[in-house]
Amino acid sequence: MTSLDDLVDRMPDVGPAATEPHARQREDRAARILWSGLLEPGDRVGGALIRARGAAEAWRLVEGSPSADVLAAEADIGRNEAKAAIERWAPRLGSRTAEEALERAERHRVAVLVPGDDDWPAALDDLGDHAPPCLWVRGGRGWSAGRDPSVAIVGARAATSYGEHVAGEISAGLAAAGVVVVSGAAYGIDGAAHRAALASGGTTLAFLAGGCDRAYPSGHTDLLERIAASGAVVSEVPCGAAPTKWRFLQRNRLIAAATHATVVVEAGIRSGSLNTAGHAASLGRPIGAVPGPVTSSASAGTHRLLREFDAVCVTGVDDVRELIGLDPGNGTVAPSPEAAGRIRVLDALSDRVPHRVEDVAARSGMSGADVRAHLGTLMLEGAAEAVADRWRRVR
């Protein structure tokens, strides 16, 4: 098993460019890498322990095979929860996952980000004990999740051309406006969102379920290269880790947490992108859903979000801008009393036969005085004209 002290010695190559003046920070980074190799994403007990004792002290505690009572007291959790954690960590405590991941990271120019780094996306802290101990980042020149507005655009792998078109339009519009487009690099909607952001010269980030040294799906190897070259490819699991179904579900929580809003473009009724939206909702992030034909199964999931999860109906990039507070909206449905009177007067006028004010009043059910007032306005608008002492509608 890799010890924390061994790993600290190997640290210089894997952190971001910023120098780390203190040994303590180096130790924290090394410990977080070890935790990253031990914990499955979203492990609450690991998160609680790290929060309570710091990553390094927490790691030394776990290395020492603590009793459930000790762990429960240190992490401020229940005894049964502590016992379950010890049991699930045990099979991995002897592994060399972290060390091997570091070797792969160096080969693939993958950096490790930890809380406190300039580029650490502070929004992830909203995950509390479910926050990842560190992030593995390929590329990262365009990484600025903490500073620029960002939107997750996610959706079905089995997207329609309609869905890909809309995802592309929204992504391009956002990217052109300086909004970071975040997605999951899958086929379908994700890919369309990344490609459009790249084509607009914007910044796009891909969060992967497996190690970010592995191109997944392999058909997106080139796309992931391009994303890494201008934005970043990010994962919470160590290099070399396989993209399991569980990690996809947990990866979705990172996409939701790292962004200001999540927009689902197309989704089947049980699509994983609904899971992303669910994470966004539980984090209080706004959810947008793009509607589509009710006859299209690829839109069944977005309609479910509109129905059951109070998602905002998103019809284009302006709606997304509004979702993240970049734009206001407005609109009314009923005519004002003033407009209503004018409508009634216009109804009562003919465009052929001119009528006297008294006739217009009888036809519209309004007083002569009101009719005269509205006729004045309509005349100024060019909608009505006087012919001697009668009035006619202008076609």
Add this chain to the structure above:
Amino acid sequence: MTSLDDLVDRMPDVGPAATEPHARQREDRAARILWSGLLEPGDRVGGALIRARGAAEAWRLVEGSPSADVLAAEADIGRNEAKAAIERWAPRLGSRTAEEALERAERHRVAVLVPGDDDWPAALDDLGDHAPPCLWVRGGRGWSAGRDPSVAIVGARAATSYGEHVAGEISAGLAAAGVVVVSGAAYGIDGAAHRAALASGGTTLAFLAGGCDRAYPSGHTDLLERIAASGAVVSEVPCGAAPTKWRFLQRNRLIAAATHATVVVEAGIRSGSLNTAGHAASLGRPIGAVPGPVTSSASAGTHRLLREFDAVCVTGVDDVRELIGLDPGNGTVAPSPEAAGRIRVLDALSDRVPHRVEDVAARSGMSGADVRAHLGTLMLEGAAEAVADRWRRVR
């Protein structure tokens, strides 16, 4: 001018089949017919006066040319409002509209419904002072707005084939379930809704903006005949009255008020059906909106309802049933802890190489005990199988 007493003598032929034992009821009916000829739809002052004094006494008051002060006191309204009402009623007080309408009604077998009649839709009382004094009804054998659940299906005249298809599907499903389908007999969505309800052998009602002896639009003459033959064609304006734009807007309030929910299938961004939905919202009736492609201008209005008016996203007849309380809905997005554990164990299994429990535990990041528990469930589900002391995923 037709006096109330004259009209009372003409009453036997225009009421519904129910006999009216009292002279007072006959007088009330006659007075409401006169009011129907005087007021433009939605005239609040007329409604307030009728509510305060009864239709007959109110009419005699107005026949006597009251001062604004007297009218204000009798109707419990402001003096200026009373003055404006007197001025707008004056041009029509000398007309024979009501008498002529009755002659037309007899020729076209149009009945007059008033509050208190068995078939009067009590839901209209929610309109308060804006309620119509009476309704003119052609057909009416299927009229049962007060008893059966009813839904308004409305939308754009310039509908797409998609919109007409969805309107037809929803209408047919509702009609087959005994829900009365209400619409406005316009081309496009309205017509599709009526036709599908008729084809399903259900009851459908058409509310017209003009007199219900006039087929409008004329291209729907046959459709209106069929609606009248099995359901009803209804209007608040007297026979012979023209369908003006104002009356369309006010007709929409009747459609919204007479039904338990309003569903808009397709609507341009300024469609009149948004006005119907606005009335439904102000009456506290639920609004449903059918989404469509964001690239279709015919769906821009329904998307606006979803965005700005808290409409419920409706994707089919089941959603509409739920909207009026006929069906519950359910659904969750996140996997349960139990399901989450199973997902992680399945992720860690191979469908080729069987693994020991300890390996599965390390791969999934779970304790051996938890893995064993989930393996048991997965085996019972046929998703995993034991091979000697190892486990494999079943394809």
